[in-house]
Amino acid sequence: MNTQVFLATTVHGTAVLAAALDAGCFGPAGRRVLLLADGTAIPEAAPPVDSAPGFGRLRDRFDEVLSWNDAVFPLHPGGWTPRADDVPLWERHLRRLWVLGDDGVELVLPAPDSAPALAVAQVFTGTPITVYADGLNAYGPTGGKLDPLIGTRVRELLHPDLLPGLKPLLLGEFGVALRPLPAAALLKVWGELADAATDLSAPEGAVLLLLSGAGALPDAEEADLQLRMIRDTAALGHTRLVLQPHPGTPASRTRALRAEAARLGVEMTVAGQGPAGAPVLAEVLHERLRPALVVGSFSTALLTAATFYGLPVARTGTGTLLERLTPYEIPARMPVTITDALLPGLGEPDAAEGTRPDGAAVAKALGGLVEAVAFAMQPRVRPDLRPAAERYLSDHLDSRTWRYFRRRRLGTLALPGVVPARLAFVRRNATLRRLARRARALRRR
Numbered sequence: 001m002n003t004q005v006f007l008a009t010t011v012h013g014t015a016v017l018a019a020a021l022d023a024g025c026f027g028p029a030g031r032r033v034l035l036l037a038d039g040t041a042i043p044e045a046a047p048p049v050d051s052a053p054g055f056g057r058l059r060d061r062f063d064e065v066l067s068w069n070d071a072v073f074p075l076h077p078g079g080w081t082p083r084a085d086d087v088p089l090w091e092r093h094l095r096r097l098w099v100l101g102d103d104g105v106e107l108v109l110p111a112p113d114s115a116p117a118l119a120v121a122q123v124f125t126g127t128p129i130t131v132y133a134d135g136l137n138a139y140g141p142t143g144g145k146l147d148p149l150i151g152t153r154v155r156e157l158l159h160p161d162l163l164p165g166l167k168p169l170l171l172g173e174f175g176v177a178l179r180p181l182p183a184a185a186l187l188k189v190w191g192e193l194a195d196a197a198t199d200l201s202a203p204e205g206a207v208l209l210l211l212s213g214a215g216a217l218p219d220a221e222e223a224d225l226q227l228r229m230i231r232d233t234a235a236l237g238h239t240r241l242v243l244q245p246h247p248g249t250p251a252s253r254t255r256a257l258r259a260e261a262a263r264l265g266v267e268m269t270v271a272g273q274g275p276a277g278a279p280v281l282a283e284v285l286h287e288r289l290r291p292a293l294v295v296g297s298f299s300t301a302l303l304t305a306a307t308f309y310g311l312p313v314a315r316t317g318t319g320t321l322l323e324r325l326t327p328y329e330i331p332a333r334m335p336v337t338i339t340d341a342l343l344p345g346l347g348e349p350d351a352a353e354g355t356r357p358d359g360a361a362v363a364k365a366l367g368g369l370v371e372a373v374a375f376a377m378q379p380r381v382r383p384d385l386r387p388a389a390e391r392y393l394s395d396h397l398d399s400r401t402w403r404y405f406r407r408r409r410l411g412t413l414a415l416p417g418v419v420p421a422r423l424a425f426v427r428r429n430a431t432l433r434r435l436a437r438r439a440r441a442l443r444r445r
Contacts, residue, residue, distance in 0.1 A: 002031075002103065002106065003032075004033070005035055005105060005107050005108065005120070007108065008035070009049070011052040011058075011281060012134050012283075014036075015186075015190065015283075016186070019182075020108075020158050022061075022189065023181060025156075031063050032062045033063065035067075037069060040248070041078070050065060053198075054193035054197060056196075077119070080116075081118055081122055082119060082123060087125060091123050091124060106128050109121060109129060110132065111131060113142050114143060128153055131170070131171060131176070132159065133159040133160075133170055135335070136298070136300050136338055138170050139163065139169060139334055139335075142172075142381050146171075151171065156179050157176045160181050161181070164362060165362050166362050166363075166370065183307075190286075193284050194283075194284045197284050202269045203269065203289070206238075208285055208305075209296070210294065211244065216330075223256065225317045229295060231264065233295055234261070234266045236346070240267050241267065242285065242289065243257060243270045281301075282304070282305075283301065286304065286309045297321060298336040312353060313351065314344055314346040314347075315340060315343045323403070328377060333373065337370070337404050338366060342365045369396070372393060372405075373404055375389040375413075376409050379413055390415060393417050
């Protein structure tokens, strides 16, 4: 018998898997298992994924739901991967625990460049893999050099078509086939979750504020950025706000944002929490509340609001994030870059129009930029993107686009903008680099 194992770490990821199943993206299987994993710092304190409102409707698409956390306890699923010598033992253990026997196994995983997806891929050696991306992470490079024994097993990358005409870069170094998910399938699943959310305790037609990326900045700076989001929105005359906290946002931060809204004389409702404290998807709020405006920094929900629902969207705080995100290759950099380059800022006239991004708009805003940033982030993973990065930097580097790059980074990679074109060969010449290292070593002695 053939068993398909679907790994999900969030409700949003589970919804994307459900849409992919509805769209017929997977072949026949004797058994379909949904494997839930929670990689948060303290999984025991976080609401489980299967407690989200409407999860039962997603669960019906699978034969069984299992827990990766339980399988590897007491190891932490967010940072553990098996030692090479232990892989056969782990596979035998999991086959016995999950009653897999000698079944053939197919894996459907998030990006396998970090745990727990990497751990699952390592345990089940030799099995075919389908990777799915549930948001803007599809357009960034792989987070590091992936073992070819895993990367070459990936058959396909499934992704929502958030940016029409833009090719995802995730796992592109392995030539993985790309398959966009039909918008109708995604909207159907989100509609099911919206029907199951009986009481959102939020007004329709308000401004929806998305708090995303908890931990992207130091706590003090992150709090200041969120306070400014409320102040700037209120300054435009909006009097009704709906706040959707990120799952990692502490309760004390939410109370501080409530207090700031009250000080400004603005009515603010905190939505996005189910009965067990599990988050309600932003797409459910799009469907049920039809916000007058959706505001955020780099949440995927900004693009789903614009692309799939045609809602007005606005970005805020992206300039600060681009300046402060460290290290340069942090995965959040690509979503922030896309949001900053494509979407209007809060207060700009375009923010109130609610036009869907089309291929022409995406190409104009992001043509060449995504490849250039991806190469600067992961030059060893995607060296093939160097020519595209050089072309973009030679033709488009100006006071506006400098915000997406770091001067030292460009210098280290011998890219246009820092190193004169006639001297660019110096850093790319292996012999010259070797001589320079030898000279530095002699000077230190």
